[in-house]
Amino acid sequence: MMPEVIFELWVYMAASPLLHLLLTLLAFFLAQWVNRRAGGSPLLHPVLVAIALLVGFLLITDTPYATYFEGAQFIHFLMGPAIVSLAVPLFDHRERIKREFFPLILACVAGIVTAVVSTVVLVRLLGGREDTMLSLVPKSVTTPIAMGIAEQIGGFPALAAGIVLITGAIGCLLGPPIFKLLKIKDHAVQGFAMGLAAHGFGTAQCFSLSNLAGAFAGLAMGVTGLLSAFLIPLIMRFFA
Amino acid sequence: MLEGFAVLLLFQLIGELITRLSGIPVPGPVLGMALLLFAVLLLKRVPGGVRIASESLLRYLPLLFVPAGVGLINHGLLLKQDIWVISITLVVSTALTLLVTVLVLQGLKKLWGIENDA
Numbered sequence: 001m002m003p004e005v006i007f008e009l010w011v012y013m014a015a016s017p018l019l020h021l022l023l024t025l026l027a028f029f030l031a032q033w034v035n036r037r038a039g040g041s042p043l044l045h046p047v048l049v050a051i052a053l054l055v056g057f058l059l060i061t062d063t064p065y066a067t068y069f070e071g072a073q074f075i076h077f078l079m080g081p082a083i084v085s086l087a088v089p090l091f092d093h094r095e096r097i098k099r100e101f102f103p104l105i106l107a108c109v110a111g112i113v114t115a116v117v118s119t120v121v122l123v124r125l126l127g128g129r130e131d132t133m134l135s136l137v138p139k140s141v142t143t144p145i146a147m148g149i150a151e152q153i154g155g156f157p158a159l160a161a162g163i164v165l166i167t168g169a170i171g172c173l174l175g176p177p178i179f180k181l182l183k184i185k186d187h188a189v190q191g192f193a194m195g196l197a198a199h200g201f202g203t204a205q206c207f208s209l210s211n212l213a214g215a216f217a218g219l220a221m222g223v224t225g226l227l228s229a230f231l232i233p234l235i236m237r238f239f240a
Numbered sequence: 241m242l243e244g245f246a247v248l249l250l251f252q253l254i255g256e257l258i259t260r261l262s263g264i265p266v267p268g269p270v271l272g273m274a275l276l277l278f279a280v281l282l283l284k285r286v287p288g289g290v291r292i293a294s295e296s297l298l299r300y301l302p303l304l305f306v307p308a309g310v311g312l313i314n315h316g317l318l319l320k321q322d323i324w325v326i327s328i329t330l331v332v333s334t335a336l337t338l339l340v341t342v343l344v345l346q347g348l349k350k351l352w353g354i355e356n357d358a
Contacts, residue, residue, distance in 0.1 A: 028306060048309075050303075054310045058313055059313070075303060078304050079308075080269040080272075084251045084276055085276075085298060094281065108341075126325040126328060158314070158315065159315055159318045165305075174334055190342075192341065193341040203301065208302075225266065
Protein backbone atom coordinates (compact mmCIF):
# COMPACT_ATOMS: atom_id res chain seq x y z
CA MET A 1 0.00 0.00 0.00
CA MET A 2 2.65 2.48 1.12
CA PRO A 3 4.91 2.27 -1.95
CA GLU A 4 1.90 2.89 -4.18
CA VAL A 5 1.05 6.10 -2.35
CA ILE A 6 4.64 7.23 -2.64
CA PHE A 7 4.65 6.34 -6.33
CA GLU A 8 1.52 8.40 -6.95
CA LEU A 9 2.97 11.31 -5.04
CA TRP A 10 6.16 11.04 -7.08
CA VAL A 11 4.23 11.05 -10.36
CA TYR A 12 2.43 14.19 -9.22
CA MET A 13 5.58 15.93 -7.97
CA ALA A 14 7.72 14.99 -10.95
CA ALA A 15 5.20 16.59 -13.31
CA SER A 16 4.98 19.91 -11.45
CA PRO A 17 7.57 22.66 -11.96
CA LEU A 18 7.78 23.15 -8.17
CA LEU A 19 9.92 20.06 -7.53
CA HIS A 20 12.67 20.85 -10.04
CA LEU A 21 12.73 24.54 -9.14
CA LEU A 22 13.22 23.67 -5.47
CA LEU A 23 15.75 20.93 -6.28
CA THR A 24 17.85 23.40 -8.28
CA LEU A 25 18.01 25.74 -5.28
CA LEU A 26 18.74 22.89 -2.85
CA ALA A 27 21.47 21.48 -5.12
CA PHE A 28 23.05 24.94 -5.26
CA PHE A 29 22.96 25.40 -1.46
CA LEU A 30 24.45 21.93 -0.99
CA ALA A 31 27.13 22.70 -3.61
CA GLN A 32 28.02 25.97 -1.86
CA TRP A 33 28.33 24.09 1.44
CA VAL A 34 30.54 21.41 -0.17
CA ASN A 35 32.70 24.14 -1.74
CA ARG A 36 33.14 25.93 1.60
CA ARG A 37 34.05 22.65 3.32
CA ALA A 38 36.67 22.06 0.61
CA GLY A 39 38.23 25.46 1.33
CA GLY A 40 36.77 27.13 -1.78
CA SER A 41 38.61 24.82 -4.18
CA PRO A 42 37.84 25.75 -7.83
CA LEU A 43 37.74 22.01 -8.60
CA LEU A 44 34.55 21.89 -6.54
CA HIS A 45 33.10 25.07 -8.07
CA PRO A 46 29.52 25.41 -6.70
CA VAL A 47 28.08 25.63 -10.23
CA LEU A 48 29.84 22.43 -11.31
CA VAL A 49 28.89 20.54 -8.16
CA ALA A 50 25.25 21.66 -8.46
CA ILE A 51 25.16 20.61 -12.15
CA ALA A 52 26.70 17.22 -11.32
CA LEU A 53 24.19 16.63 -8.49
CA LEU A 54 21.23 17.52 -10.72
CA VAL A 55 22.48 15.49 -13.70
CA GLY A 56 22.93 12.52 -11.35
CA PHE A 57 19.41 12.98 -10.00
CA LEU A 58 17.87 13.20 -13.50
CA LEU A 59 19.74 10.07 -14.62
CA ILE A 60 18.72 8.06 -11.53
CA THR A 61 15.06 9.11 -11.75
CA ASP A 62 15.07 8.83 -15.55
CA THR A 63 13.70 12.37 -15.89
CA PRO A 64 14.03 14.06 -19.30
CA TYR A 65 15.82 17.43 -19.36
CA ALA A 66 12.71 19.09 -20.82
CA THR A 67 10.70 18.10 -17.71
CA TYR A 68 13.45 19.40 -15.43
CA PHE A 69 13.66 22.66 -17.37
CA GLU A 70 9.92 23.35 -16.90
CA GLY A 71 10.77 24.03 -13.27
CA ALA A 72 14.28 25.40 -13.69
CA GLN A 73 13.26 27.88 -16.41
CA PHE A 74 12.20 30.37 -13.73
CA ILE A 75 15.82 30.60 -12.59
CA HIS A 76 17.14 30.49 -16.16
CA PHE A 77 14.89 33.40 -17.09
CA LEU A 78 16.71 35.71 -14.64
CA MET A 79 19.86 35.39 -16.76
CA GLY A 80 18.48 38.03 -19.19
CA PRO A 81 17.93 40.82 -16.63
CA ALA A 82 21.21 39.76 -14.92
CA ILE A 83 23.15 40.43 -18.14
CA VAL A 84 21.40 43.81 -18.51
CA SER A 85 22.32 44.64 -14.90
CA LEU A 86 26.04 44.31 -15.73
CA ALA A 87 25.69 47.91 -16.93
CA VAL A 88 25.78 49.05 -13.27
CA PRO A 89 29.30 47.77 -12.35
CA LEU A 90 30.49 48.98 -15.77
CA PHE A 91 29.16 52.46 -14.93
CA ASP A 92 30.91 52.36 -11.53
CA HIS A 93 34.27 51.67 -13.19
CA ARG A 94 33.73 53.92 -16.23
CA GLU A 95 36.77 56.14 -15.53
CA ARG A 96 39.14 53.20 -15.52
CA ILE A 97 37.56 51.65 -18.63
CA LYS A 98 37.86 54.98 -20.48
CA ARG A 99 41.53 55.27 -19.48
CA GLU A 100 42.38 51.74 -20.63
CA PHE A 101 40.05 51.62 -23.62
CA PHE A 102 42.56 50.81 -26.39
CA PRO A 103 44.63 48.24 -24.45
CA LEU A 104 41.37 46.50 -23.49
CA ILE A 105 40.01 46.32 -27.05
CA LEU A 106 43.35 45.16 -28.52
CA ALA A 107 43.80 42.53 -25.77
CA CYS A 108 40.29 41.34 -26.54
CA VAL A 109 41.07 40.90 -30.25
CA ALA A 110 44.32 39.08 -29.35
CA GLY A 111 42.41 36.79 -26.98
CA ILE A 112 39.72 35.94 -29.55
CA VAL A 113 42.28 35.21 -32.27
CA THR A 114 44.25 32.98 -29.86
CA ALA A 115 41.12 31.08 -28.81
CA VAL A 116 40.01 30.45 -32.41
CA VAL A 117 43.38 29.69 -34.06
CA SER A 118 44.58 27.42 -31.23
CA THR A 119 41.30 25.47 -31.39
CA VAL A 120 41.53 24.93 -35.14
CA VAL A 121 45.22 23.92 -35.00
CA LEU A 122 44.77 21.56 -32.02
CA VAL A 123 41.71 19.74 -33.39
CA ARG A 124 43.41 19.24 -36.78
CA LEU A 125 46.66 18.11 -35.13
CA LEU A 126 44.80 15.61 -32.93
CA GLY A 127 42.80 14.30 -35.87
CA GLY A 128 39.34 15.41 -34.71
CA ARG A 129 36.37 15.66 -37.02
CA GLU A 130 35.83 18.87 -38.97
CA ASP A 131 32.28 19.43 -37.67
CA THR A 132 33.49 18.88 -34.09
CA MET A 133 36.11 21.58 -34.72
CA LEU A 134 33.48 24.01 -36.02
CA SER A 135 31.42 23.45 -32.85
CA LEU A 136 34.49 24.09 -30.66
CA VAL A 137 35.56 27.35 -32.32
CA PRO A 138 33.08 29.67 -30.51
CA LYS A 139 33.82 28.03 -27.11
CA SER A 140 34.81 31.25 -25.28
CA VAL A 141 31.75 33.19 -26.44
CA THR A 142 28.66 33.57 -24.25
CA THR A 143 26.11 30.81 -25.06
CA PRO A 144 23.46 32.61 -27.14
CA ILE A 145 26.07 34.26 -29.42
CA ALA A 146 28.14 31.04 -29.62
CA MET A 147 25.15 29.07 -30.89
CA GLY A 148 24.55 31.64 -33.62
CA ILE A 149 28.23 31.58 -34.67
CA ALA A 150 28.36 27.75 -34.73
CA GLU A 151 25.33 27.68 -37.00
CA GLN A 152 26.81 30.31 -39.30
CA ILE A 153 30.15 28.51 -39.78
CA GLY A 154 28.66 24.99 -40.07
CA GLY A 155 28.98 23.46 -36.58
CA PHE A 156 26.26 22.01 -34.31
CA PRO A 157 24.60 24.76 -32.22
CA ALA A 158 23.51 22.30 -29.48
CA LEU A 159 27.00 20.84 -29.12
CA ALA A 160 28.49 24.35 -29.18
CA ALA A 161 26.23 25.33 -26.26
CA GLY A 162 27.49 22.37 -24.23
CA ILE A 163 31.11 23.08 -25.17
CA VAL A 164 30.73 26.70 -24.05
CA LEU A 165 29.62 25.54 -20.59
CA ILE A 166 32.54 23.12 -20.23
CA THR A 167 34.96 25.83 -21.38
CA GLY A 168 33.54 28.17 -18.75
CA ALA A 169 34.21 25.59 -16.05
CA ILE A 170 37.74 24.90 -17.36
CA GLY A 171 38.46 28.64 -17.40
CA CYS A 172 37.37 28.93 -13.75
CA LEU A 173 39.79 26.10 -12.87
CA LEU A 174 42.76 27.35 -14.93
CA GLY A 175 42.46 31.09 -14.26
CA PRO A 176 43.60 31.34 -10.62
CA PRO A 177 46.77 29.17 -11.01
CA ILE A 178 47.75 31.01 -14.23
CA PHE A 179 47.39 34.43 -12.53
CA LYS A 180 49.47 33.16 -9.63
CA LEU A 181 52.16 31.86 -11.99
CA LEU A 182 52.33 35.18 -13.87
CA LYS A 183 52.08 37.14 -10.59
CA ILE A 184 49.00 39.06 -11.82
CA LYS A 185 47.42 40.70 -8.77
CA ASP A 186 45.31 43.37 -10.50
CA HIS A 187 41.65 42.29 -10.21
CA ALA A 188 40.73 44.23 -13.34
CA VAL A 189 43.26 42.30 -15.47
CA GLN A 190 42.23 38.97 -13.94
CA GLY A 191 38.57 39.75 -14.48
CA PHE A 192 39.08 40.80 -18.09
CA ALA A 193 40.94 37.58 -18.97
CA MET A 194 38.33 35.44 -17.19
CA GLY A 195 35.40 37.15 -18.91
CA LEU A 196 37.11 36.73 -22.28
CA ALA A 197 38.09 33.06 -21.94
CA ALA A 198 35.25 31.83 -19.70
CA HIS A 199 32.32 34.23 -20.48
CA GLY A 200 29.51 34.18 -17.85
CA PHE A 201 31.05 31.37 -15.75
CA GLY A 202 34.21 33.42 -15.38
CA THR A 203 32.20 36.57 -14.70
CA ALA A 204 30.19 34.85 -11.97
CA GLN A 205 33.38 33.61 -10.33
CA CYS A 206 34.95 37.09 -10.56
CA PHE A 207 32.06 38.73 -8.71
CA SER A 208 32.89 36.50 -5.75
CA LEU A 209 36.44 37.93 -5.89
CA SER A 210 35.53 41.64 -6.08
CA ASN A 211 33.18 44.09 -7.76
CA LEU A 212 36.08 45.40 -9.87
CA ALA A 213 37.00 41.91 -11.14
CA GLY A 214 33.32 41.23 -11.91
CA ALA A 215 32.89 44.51 -13.78
CA PHE A 216 35.90 43.87 -16.03
CA ALA A 217 34.82 40.25 -16.58
CA GLY A 218 31.37 41.43 -17.62
CA LEU A 219 32.96 44.00 -19.92
CA ALA A 220 35.20 41.35 -21.53
CA MET A 221 32.27 38.95 -21.93
CA GLY A 222 30.17 41.59 -23.70
CA VAL A 223 32.94 42.90 -25.96
CA THR A 224 34.13 39.35 -26.80
CA GLY A 225 30.58 38.39 -27.74
CA LEU A 226 30.13 41.46 -29.96
CA LEU A 227 33.54 41.20 -31.66
CA SER A 228 33.39 37.39 -32.07
CA ALA A 229 30.12 37.56 -34.00
CA PHE A 230 32.02 39.53 -36.65
CA LEU A 231 35.60 38.18 -36.24
CA ILE A 232 35.08 34.41 -36.07
CA PRO A 233 33.35 33.95 -39.47
CA LEU A 234 36.12 36.17 -40.92
CA ILE A 235 38.98 34.17 -39.32
CA MET A 236 37.41 30.86 -40.37
CA ARG A 237 37.64 31.90 -44.04
CA PHE A 238 41.42 31.51 -43.75
CA PHE A 239 41.00 27.92 -42.57
CA ALA A 240 38.29 26.83 -45.01
CA MET B 241 13.85 47.03 -5.89
CA LEU B 242 10.72 46.23 -7.91
CA GLU B 243 11.00 49.43 -9.95
CA GLY B 244 14.64 48.60 -10.60
CA PHE B 245 13.77 45.10 -11.75
CA ALA B 246 11.12 46.54 -14.08
CA VAL B 247 13.76 48.88 -15.55
CA LEU B 248 16.11 45.92 -16.21
CA LEU B 249 13.29 43.99 -17.92
CA LEU B 250 12.37 47.06 -19.96
CA PHE B 251 15.94 47.42 -21.29
CA GLN B 252 16.07 43.69 -22.04
CA LEU B 253 12.80 44.03 -23.98
CA ILE B 254 14.12 47.02 -25.98
CA GLY B 255 17.30 45.03 -26.71
CA GLU B 256 15.30 41.98 -27.87
CA LEU B 257 13.07 44.13 -30.08
CA ILE B 258 16.00 45.88 -31.77
CA THR B 259 17.90 42.61 -32.44
CA ARG B 260 14.73 40.96 -33.83
CA LEU B 261 13.90 43.89 -36.10
CA SER B 262 17.45 44.61 -37.32
CA GLY B 263 18.86 41.06 -37.49
CA ILE B 264 22.07 42.11 -35.65
CA PRO B 265 23.75 38.83 -34.54
CA VAL B 266 23.83 39.87 -30.86
CA PRO B 267 21.57 38.58 -28.05
CA GLY B 268 18.90 41.01 -26.82
CA PRO B 269 20.17 41.16 -23.20
CA VAL B 270 23.72 42.14 -24.35
CA LEU B 271 22.30 45.00 -26.40
CA GLY B 272 20.04 45.85 -23.42
CA MET B 273 23.14 46.09 -21.23
CA ALA B 274 24.79 48.49 -23.71
CA LEU B 275 21.63 50.65 -23.83
CA LEU B 276 21.28 50.75 -20.03
CA LEU B 277 24.95 51.73 -19.72
CA PHE B 278 24.37 54.51 -22.24
CA ALA B 279 21.29 55.66 -20.29
CA VAL B 280 23.04 55.82 -16.90
CA LEU B 281 26.02 57.58 -18.50
CA LEU B 282 23.62 60.27 -19.79
CA LEU B 283 21.91 60.40 -16.39
CA LYS B 284 25.35 60.53 -14.69
CA ARG B 285 24.11 58.28 -11.85
CA VAL B 286 22.43 54.90 -11.23
CA PRO B 287 18.92 55.27 -9.70
CA GLY B 288 18.79 53.57 -6.27
CA GLY B 289 16.21 50.97 -7.26
CA VAL B 290 18.17 49.88 -10.32
CA ARG B 291 21.33 49.50 -8.25
CA ILE B 292 19.61 47.35 -5.64
CA ALA B 293 18.00 45.11 -8.29
CA SER B 294 21.30 44.81 -10.16
CA GLU B 295 23.34 43.95 -7.09
CA SER B 296 20.84 41.33 -5.88
CA LEU B 297 20.82 39.63 -9.30
CA LEU B 298 24.61 39.69 -9.72
CA ARG B 299 25.11 38.21 -6.26
CA TYR B 300 23.30 35.08 -7.47
CA LEU B 301 24.81 35.04 -10.98
CA PRO B 302 26.45 31.59 -10.51
CA LEU B 303 23.08 30.02 -9.64
CA LEU B 304 21.58 31.32 -12.89
CA PHE B 305 23.96 29.12 -14.95
CA VAL B 306 22.84 25.88 -13.32
CA PRO B 307 19.66 25.16 -15.37
CA ALA B 308 21.52 25.63 -18.70
CA GLY B 309 24.47 23.61 -17.39
CA VAL B 310 22.28 20.63 -16.58
CA GLY B 311 21.49 20.66 -20.33
CA LEU B 312 24.88 18.99 -20.85
CA ILE B 313 22.96 15.79 -20.10
CA ASN B 314 21.62 15.98 -23.68
CA HIS B 315 25.08 16.20 -25.29
CA GLY B 316 26.57 13.08 -23.70
CA LEU B 317 26.70 11.10 -26.93
CA LEU B 318 28.12 13.89 -29.09
CA LEU B 319 30.80 14.59 -26.49
CA LYS B 320 31.78 10.91 -26.23
CA GLN B 321 32.66 10.61 -29.94
CA ASP B 322 35.69 12.90 -29.80
CA ILE B 323 36.21 13.02 -26.05
CA TRP B 324 40.03 13.18 -26.04
CA VAL B 325 40.35 15.65 -28.88
CA ILE B 326 37.73 17.87 -27.21
CA SER B 327 39.23 17.66 -23.70
CA ILE B 328 42.82 18.38 -24.76
CA THR B 329 41.76 21.18 -27.11
CA LEU B 330 39.55 22.89 -24.51
CA VAL B 331 42.16 22.79 -21.72
CA VAL B 332 45.16 23.85 -23.84
CA SER B 333 43.30 26.48 -25.85
CA THR B 334 41.64 28.01 -22.77
CA ALA B 335 45.01 28.20 -20.97
CA LEU B 336 46.58 29.87 -24.04
CA THR B 337 43.69 32.31 -24.31
CA LEU B 338 44.05 33.35 -20.65
CA LEU B 339 47.83 33.69 -21.00
CA VAL B 340 47.77 35.75 -24.21
CA THR B 341 44.98 38.04 -22.97
CA VAL B 342 46.76 38.78 -19.69
CA LEU B 343 50.18 39.30 -21.29
CA VAL B 344 48.88 41.51 -24.13
CA LEU B 345 46.79 43.59 -21.73
CA GLN B 346 49.72 44.05 -19.32
CA GLY B 347 52.13 44.83 -22.16
CA LEU B 348 49.85 47.38 -23.82
CA LYS B 349 49.09 49.08 -20.51
CA LYS B 350 52.81 49.51 -19.95
CA LEU B 351 53.14 50.87 -23.50
CA TRP B 352 50.28 53.32 -22.84
CA GLY B 353 51.90 54.24 -19.50
CA ILE B 354 48.95 53.07 -17.37
CA GLU B 355 49.80 52.12 -13.79
CA ASN B 356 48.66 48.73 -12.50
CA ASP B 357 46.63 48.57 -9.33
CA ALA B 358 48.05 46.19 -6.74
